[in-house]
Amino acid sequence: MRVGIGYDVHKLVEGRKLILGGVHIEYDKGLLGHSDADVLIHAIMDSMLGALALGDIGKHFPDNDVKYKGISSMKLLRKVNELIHDRGYRVNNIDSIIVAQEPKIAPYIEEMRSNISSILNIPVDDISIKATTTERLGFEGRKEGISAHSICTLCKK
Numbered sequence: 271m272r273v274g275i276g277y278d279v280h281k282l283v284e285g286r287k288l289i290l291g292g293v294h295i296e297y298d299k300g301l302l303g304h305s306d307a308d309v310l311i312h313a314i315m316d317s318m319l320g321a322l323a324l325g326d327i328g329k330h331f332p333d334n335d336v337k338y339k340g341i342s343s344m345k346l347l348r349k350v351n352e353l354i355h356d357r358g359y360r361v362n363n364i365d366s367i368i369v370a371q372e373p374k375i376a377p378y379i380e381e382m383r384s385n386i387s388s389i390l391n392i393p394v395d396d397i398s399i400k401a402t403t404t405e406r407l408g409f410e411g412r413k414e415g416i417s418a419h420s421i422c423t424l425c426k427k
């Protein structure tokens with residue numbers, strides 16, 4: 271069994287779509303980034319890579335590479351999953367937290383879990399996504415950005 275941790279932050283700006291867990295969420299701002307800036311999926315990928323000491327997503331998908339400009343992070347998640355499988359492991363379970371003052375995340379969580387479940391080909395029950403505010407404290411509380419944390423365990427296939 272291997273354990274990995276992931277953390278990511280993206281800035282909220284006008285004129286971008288808000289994509290979290292592969293779900294388009296109606297909001298007047300979106301996250302800024304080279305890809306679709308899906309902060310949850312980025313944290314999850316980093317936890318998967320971290321579990322096998324494979325570095326982080328910046329190493330595997332450089333943000334100066336035009337190949338990854340505007341790319342759906344779900345496609346990158348598929349690639350990370352292949353990497354894990356190539357090394358003889360599969361995801362056992364994931365626990366994650368989205369930290370955002372706004373918008374309300376809860377109505378979208380089931381769809382996010384189902385998206386991730388179909389990419390990783392593991393049961394929805396092995397994927398936990400939680401959401402919290404910071405009681406208006408810090409950059410998330412001021413709605414300047416959204417952060418995400420993830421822990422995952424991998425086991426041998």
Ligand SMILES: [Zn+2]
Pocket residue numbers: 278279280303307308309312
């Ligand atoms: Zn990111």
